[in-house]
Amino acid sequence: MTELPSDYHRNLPYGERMSAEPFIGDPMFPFEGDLQVDPLAEPVIPEPPRRGEEGGEPCGTCAAPDRFVIWRDDQWQLKAFDEHGLPFVAILEPREHYRLDTLPPELIATLGVLIQRVAGAIGRLDAVGRTHFNRWGDGSEHFHLWFLARPVGQMQLRGAMIALWDDMLPNVPSEQHNEYARVVAAALCEGGGEAVLSAAE
Numbered sequence: 001m002t003e004l005p006s007d008y009h010r011n012l013p014y015g016e017r018m019s020a021e022p023f024i025g026d027p028m029f030p031f032e033g034d035l036q037v038d039p040l041a042e043p044v045i046p047e048p049p050r051r052g053e054e055g056g057e058p059c060g061t062c063a064a065p066d067r068f069v070i071w072r073d074d075q076w077q078l079k080a081f082d083e084h085g086l087p088f089v090a091i092l093e094p095r096e097h098y099r100l101d102t103l104p105p106e107l108i109a110t111l112g113v114l115i116q117r118v119a120g121a122i123g124r125l126d127a128v129g130r131t132h133f134n135r136w137g138d139g140s141e142h143f144h145l146w147f148l149a150r151p152v153g154q155m156q157l158r159g160a161m162i163a164l165w166d167d168m169l170p171n172v173p174s175e176q177h178n179e180y181a182r183v184v185a186a187a188l189c190e191g192g193g194e195a196v197l198s199a200a201e
């Protein structure tokens, strides 16, 4: 076994299966029946490089800066993805390549404002009850925030499992997606920046 990096790791039961029992029957857990959790894997130290990190694959955003973009200003851009089951799934990211810890002060200063604007713009869609935003960053080094729109009234989709529902629900038809992208981009433009509608066609 790899040398374990912390006391936290030394307390974990590697190779054992945790129980899914605490979740079974919870109204926000989307599975039922007999579930078996994967055995807990050993840590990988050092961690493999992410996209955009030295030794990793090239940064997808920097390689194709316009792909999926529906709105941008001088600092930020919003991408919307057309194959998804939730009403709207988007990524907010700086146009230049930064990590969270290297974002310059002028970008940090506008990030909070943009989160509010993007959530508000997605909330304009008649299908949307609430817009969640998350930063994971395990795949790509280029800083990005995910925005996941929960369909209004679909209380079963509350909470973190919404990311799984996005993959399980049927994809939004492309015409519907394009219309939603136009609405969100236009709403964002009310606060500045420009719509990049060709990317959403």
Ligand SMILES: [Zn+2]
Pocket: 052, 059, 060, 061, 062, 096, 097, 098, 142
């Ligand atoms: Zn990048």
